[in-house]
Amino acid sequence: GAVVSQHPSRVICKSGTSVKIECRSLDFQATTMFWYRQFPKQSLMLMATSNEGSKATYEQGVEKDKFLINHASLTLSTLTVTSAHPEDSSFYICSASSVSGANVLTFGAGSRLTVL
Amino acid sequence: EDKVVQSPLSLVVHEGDTVTLNCSYEVTNFRSLLWYKQEKKAPTFLFMLTSSGIEKKSGRLSSILDKKELFSILNITATQTGDSAVYLCAVDSHKGGKLIFGQGTELSVKP
Numbered sequence: 350g351a352v353v354s355q356h357p358s359r360v361i362c363k364s365g366t367s368v369k370i371e372c373r374s375l376d377f378q379a380t381t382m383f384w385y386r387q388f389p390k391q392s393l394m395l396m397a398t399s400n401e402g403s404k405a406t407y408e409q410g411v412e413k414d415k416f417l418i419n420h421a422s423l424t425l426s427t428l429t430v431t432s433a434h435p436e437d438s439s440f441y442i443c444s445a446s447s448v449s450g451a452n453v454l455t456f457g458a459g460s461r462l463t464v465l
Numbered sequence: 466e467d468k469v470v471q472s473p474l475s476l477v478v479h480e481g482d483t484v485t486l487n488c489s490y491e492v493t494n495f496r497s498l499l500w501y502k503q504e505k506k507a508p509t510f511l512f513m514l515t516s517s518g519i520e521k522k523s524g525r526l527s528s529i530l531d532k533k534e535l536f537s538i539l540n541i542t543a544t545q546t547g548d549s550a551v552y553l554c555a556v557d558s559h560k561g562g563k564l565i566f567g568q569g570t571e572l573s574v575k576p
Contacts, residue, residue, distance in 0.1 A: 383563065383564075391568065392568045395563055442507055453510055453513055455510070456501075456507035456508050458507045
């Protein structure tokens with residue numbers, strides 16, 4: 350089945366630094382990937398839609414300059430949290446659809462970011 | 466505003482019990498409803514429902530959609546401790562592939 354690999358699974362950083370999270374589709378090409386954020390005991394909140402070869406589409410309230418998304422190839426999207434602050438600590442999950450025209454998303458394993 | 470609401474938010478049962486999880490939605494341009502199971506990490510896909518009244522079944526899990534009343538249920542029979550997880554309902558509303566997730570139901574199955 351379709352596999353989405355996300356790295357790193359855990360990262361701890363100091364306030365003010367930047368952190369990059371990678372999301373790869375391992376056995377399929379994904380022109381679109383989605384980045385979600387999940388706070389403890391809460392559901393998945395869509396942050397942005399990452400489009401290969403073009404700019405990402407951000408959801409309302411998500412700062413595009415803070416959460417930089419790059420989708421340079423059909424198998425890789427990256428999310429960079431710039432100048433991270435403790436309130437950015439969260440679980441970030443990427444996803445992609447391996448089935449054209451359907452929206453059965455395959456999720457990465459997620460990345461838990463802790464900003465000290 | 467599109468929204469998906471799940472109930473209950475949490476549920477504790479004993480092994481062997483049968484549970485029913487609920488998901489109601491209000492979205493424009495409904496395309497499909499999906500159920501996911503989330504254990505410690507990423508959600509894993511369970512079912513995708515597009516038509517009313519057609520039950521999808523996988524082992525002890527089954528799900529059905531009612532597009533008139535705008536809800537879906539997920540049933541788990543003969544629950545096992547391995548069923549403990551958060552169950553997420555999501556709706557695809559034809560908006561560029563984005564899914565709208567409910568809050569999830571946290572199921573805990575006790576031995």
